Each structure stands twice: as C-alpha cells, then as structure tokens.
Amino acid sequence: MKDTLAPVLRLSAHPDSRCWYVAWSPKGSLLASCGGDRAVRIWGKEGDNWECKCVLSDGHQRTVRKVAWSPCGNYLASASFDATTCIWKKKNDDFECLTVLEGHENEVKCVAWAPSGNLLATCSRDKSVWIWEVDEEDEYECVSVVNSHTQDVKHVVWHPTQELLASASYDNKVCIYKEEDDDWECRATLEGHTSTVWSLSFDPEGQRLASCSDDRTVKIWKECTPGDGDGSTDGAWKCVCTLSGFHILFPFLERLKHIKLALATACGDDGVRIFKEDTTADPEQPVFYLSAHMPKAHSQDVNCVAWHPQEAGLLATCSDNGEIAIWNYHSDA
Amino acid sequence: MALLSPSDDLFDSILMADDRFHVEGYREGFEEGTRQGMIEGRNHGRLHGAKLSAEVSFYHGFALTWKYLLQNSEDVKARKRLKAVESLDGLIQKFPYEDPQYENLQEDMERVRAKFRQVCSLLNVAVDFREYVSGSAGMAF
Numbered sequence: 411m412k413d414t415l416a417p418v419l420r421l422s423a424h425p426d427s428r429c430w431y432v433a434w435s436p437k438g439s440l441l442a443s444c445g446g447d448r449a450v451r452i453w454g455k456e457g458d459n460w461e462c463k464c465v466l467s468d469g470h471q472r473t474v475r476k477v478a479w480s481p482c483g484n485y486l487a488s489a490s491f492d493a494t495t496c497i498w499k500k501k502n503d504d505f506e507c508l509t510v511l512e513g514h515e516n517e518v519k520c521v522a523w524a525p526s527g528n529l530l531a532t533c534s535r536d537k538s539v540w541i542w543e544v545d546e547e548d549e550y551e552c553v554s555v556v557n558s559h560t561q562d563v564k565h566v567v568w569h570p571t572q573e574l575l576a577s578a579s580y581d582n583k584v585c586i587y588k589e590e591d592d593d594w595e596c597r598a599t600l601e602g603h604t605s606t607v608w609s610l611s612f613d614p615e616g617q618r619l620a621s622c623s624d625d626r627t628v629k630i631w632k633e634c635t636p637g638d639g640d641g642s643t644d645g646a647w648k649c650v651c652t653l654s655g656f657h658i659l660f661p662f663l664e665r666l667k668h669i670k671l672a673l674a675t676a677c678g679d680d681g682v683r684i685f686k687e688d689t690t691a692d693p694e695q696p697v698f699y700l701s702a703h704m705p706k707a708h709s710q711d712v713n714c715v716a717w718h719p720q721e722a723g724l725l726a727t728c729s730d731n732g733e734i735a736i737w738n739y740h741s742d743a
Numbered sequence: 744m745a746l747l748s749p750s751d752d753l754f755d756s757i758l759m760a761d762d763r764f765h766v767e768g769y770r771e772g773f774e775e776g777t778r779q780g781m782i783e784g785r786n787h788g789r790l791h792g793a794k795l796s797a798e799v800s801f802y803h804g805f806a807l808t809w810k811y812l813l814q815n816s817e818d819v820k821a822r823k824r825l826k827a828v829e830s831l832d833g834l835i836q837k838f839p840y841e842d843p844q845y846e847n848l849q850e851d852m853e854r855v856r857a858k859f860r861q862v863c864s865l866l867n868v869a870v871d872f873r874e875y876v877s878g879s880a881g882m883a884f
C-alpha cells in the first residue's frame with residue numbers, strides 16, 4: 411500500500427469521558443467535538459496546535475451524541491441523550507444557545523442540516539425522524555414527524571444537492587424521505603444489512619450512498635433509474651457494492667465519510683481504514699479496495715471520522731478514550 | 744358400533760375404555776375450549792377496539808377544538824398551525840379505523856400519531872396527556 415495515513419496530532423478533548431463526534435466547520439477553521447461529559451467543545455488552530463476556544467457545557471443534561479454545523483457556519487446544532495437538540499449561534503468567538511428543540515420522547519441520536527440551511531433533521535431512539543424548518547427570524551418549527559422505522563434511528567443525513575433525507579436504524583434498514591405536499595414521507599426502504607445500520611454518507615455528488623452496519627459490512631447504494639432494465643420501480647435504490655471481510659473484529663461502531671473517491675471508516679476495533687474506489691471498474695458495479703489502515707488509531711473504539719472540507723487528505727477522528735486525533739492521508743494515485 | 748356377542752363386548756369395553764374416555768374427554772374439552780376462546784377473543788377485540796377508537800377520538804376532539812380556536816385568527820403563524828391541525832383532522836377522517844381488517848391500519852395509525860406529535864410541537868402543547876386520559880384506563884368489560 412503506497413497510500414499512507416500519518417498522525418498529525420492528538421488532543422485530550424473530553425477527559426474521563428467518551429468523545430462521540432467531531433465536525434469541521436464549513437470553512438475548516440474550527441472543529442467541534444462533543445461527548446459523554448455533556449459538553450460541546452470548539453477547537454481552533456493556533457500556529458501548529460489546535461486549542462480549545464470555548465466549552466459549551468450547560469446546554470445539555472446528558473451525553474451529547476452529535477454536533478452539526480449549519481452550511482453558513484454561523485450555527486451549531488447539538489443532539490443529546492436528554493431528548494433535546496440545542497441550536498447555538500456563533501457570536502464573535504463564543505456561542506450562545508439560541509433555542510432548544512424539544513419533542514422527541516427519548517435520546518436524540520443525530521442532527522443534520524440540509525445544504526439549503528433552511529431545514530434540520532433529528533432522529534431518536536423513539537423511532538421517529540423529525541424535520542424542522544427555520545425561517546429568517548431564527549424560529550424553528552417542526553414540519554414533519556415520520557415513523558418509518560420500527561426501532562431506534564441512529565443517523566440521518568441529507569443529500570448534498572437534492573432535498574432528500576436518509577436515515578439509518580437498529581431495524582437494519584435505511585429509509586429515504588422526500589417531501590410531498592408539505593409533508594415528508596418515506597419513499598424508499600433499503601434492505602440488505604443484517605444488523606443495525608449505524609451510519610450513512612452520500613458521496614460529494616450525491617450519486618451514491620454508503621452505509622455501514624454492525625454486520626461488519628459497508629454497502630454502497632445507488633438510485634435506480636427507469637431505464638435500468640431490471641424492473642425496479644422509480645425511486646427505489648439498489649445495493650451496488652458490499653465491502654466485507656475488512657472489519658474482522660466487531661465493528662460495534664463504524665463511521666464513514668466520503669471524499670472524492672475515498673471512503674474512511676472508524677471502527678470498534680480501534681482502527682481507521684481508508685478505502686479507495688477502483689476507477690477502472692464499471693460505475694454500476696463499483697469496486698473499493700483498502701488503501702490505508704491505522705490499526706490502533708486510538709486506544710479504544712473510534713466513534714467518528716471526518717474529512718476536512720477544504721484541505722484534501724486531512725482527517726479528524728475521535729474515540730471512546732475521549733481523544734481527538736488529526737491525520738494526514740496521502741495517496742499517490 | 745357393530746353388534747357384538749356379549750363375551751366380545753365385555754372385553755372390548757374394558758380394553759377400549761381408555762381410548763373411549765380419551766375421545767369423549769377430548770370432545771368435551773374442545774367444546775369448552777371453543778366457548779372460552781370465543782369469550783376471550785371477543786374481550787380482546789373489544790378492548791383493543793376501545794383503545795384504538797379512544798385514541799383516534801382523542802386526536803379528533805383535539806383537532807376540532809384547535810381548529811375552532813385558530814380559524815378566526817388573522818395571524819400568519821396561526822394560519823400555518825391551522826393548516827397542520829386541518830391536516831391532522833383530514834388524516835383521521837380519511838382512514839377506516841373502524842375496520843379491524845383494514846390492511847394499512849397500523850401504518851395509518853402511526854401516521855396519525857406522528858402528525859399529532861408534529862401539531863403539538865407547532866402549538867407548543869406538551870404531549871403528556873396522562874392526567875387527562877386516566878379516565879379511559881378504567882375501562883373494563
């Protein structure tokens with residue numbers, strides 16, 4: 411493997427606690443992290459080092475599971491096990507809590523901003539996915555509640571270019587939602603995984619969706635086009651590739667992010683893997699190969715992996731040991 | 744039974760007694776079981792029917808009340824809320840919840856529940872109605 415993954419630095423981000431998620435701000439100048447210590451931390455670069463710029467510690471009563479930046483970078487949403495989602499507004503170098511979105515019956519597992527910046531999606535252990543709309547006066551309103559899953563919903567992600575939402579659940583399925591008559595509905599259900607689907611990621615063009623599961627595989631899905639000739643109905647998705655055999659130990663948690671043709675996964679075996687797409691393969695049947703592997707990226711489960719939005723190859727990860735690590739991925743090809 | 748000579752009949756009736764009693768007992772038990780099952784099934788159906796209709800009627804009453812409260816408001820926000828409330832009402836009116844064999848019963852019920860939660864969120868109404876509906880818990884047949 412001539413491709414390399416090299417460590418850049420390590421931060422003890424959430425001491426004595428788990429760090430659940432890291433997210434780069436849209437321009438990549440800030441990194442937000444959240445964890446079991448109920449806090450959200452904002453990190454910024456000072457020279458060669460990353461320093462904690464501020465700590466948002468009184469927003470939640472329980473673990474903060476995910477953070478998400480708005481596309482404009484002025485707002486941060488944090489989803490917590492305390493059943494609420496906090497919206498923070500950036501004010502100079504600090505953040506203040508703008509509003510708290512309530513409604514879920516129990517732990518909120520994920521929050522995601524739509525690329526338009528007007529919509530927000532949250533999902534929860536209460537099996538529902540909520541879609542919120544924000545207006546010019548920073549007022550948030552619930553537009554739809556959808557109960558398509560039969561179990562805990564782990565992750566929601568928006569399509570990068572269309573108004574389309576995808577969710578992953580403990581019920582082994584992925585649901586795709588579209589708006590119809592002011593109401594959001596599940597338009598397609600992707601079946602194939604044989605265990606909990608933990609995470610989803612669209613590729614930057616929105617042509618394919620990658621899902622990772624407790625069944626130790628990563629699946630790549632594509633929307634069926636009418637002329638496919640395999641009798642599939644409009645709006646259905648099919649699995650075009652399954653990556654298996656790579657995550658040998660129990661990948662209790664896998665996180666994955668696409669960037670160009672590389673897919674990064676974070677695993678419960680403490681490792682980080684980068685997969686690259688074989689460009690010579692048929693686009694209808696993509697092939698991915700393991701390009702780089704860092705076996706002991708952290709001393710415990712790696713919970714999240716995030717590609718830097720601007721600097722190619724820069725990657726952040728975080729772990730159950732409370733650490734954040736930054737890596738440089740280099741590929742010759 | 745075919746006519747048998749008295750000596751055959753005596754032995755037969757002893758040897759076959761066990762078998763005969765088993766058959767008779769089975770038949771009696773089966774009839775009793777059928778009777779009990781019918782009663783239990785009916786109760787089960789009644790209870791579930793009552794639960795479902797109580798829930799749907801609750802949402803319906805809720806929707807009608809809020810419709811009344813919001814319909815005369817000129818406020819833009821109120822119009823949006825009214826639309827959502829009307830949508831809830833529409834959903835309820837539309838599906839045949841009285842038909843237990845309706846194939847999409849569960850699905851449509853979930854949709855109504857989800858809509859109700861969304862409407863509560865818009866109206867800023869807490870969804871914990873436990874105190875109000877405790878009366879229905881006392882239902883028994």
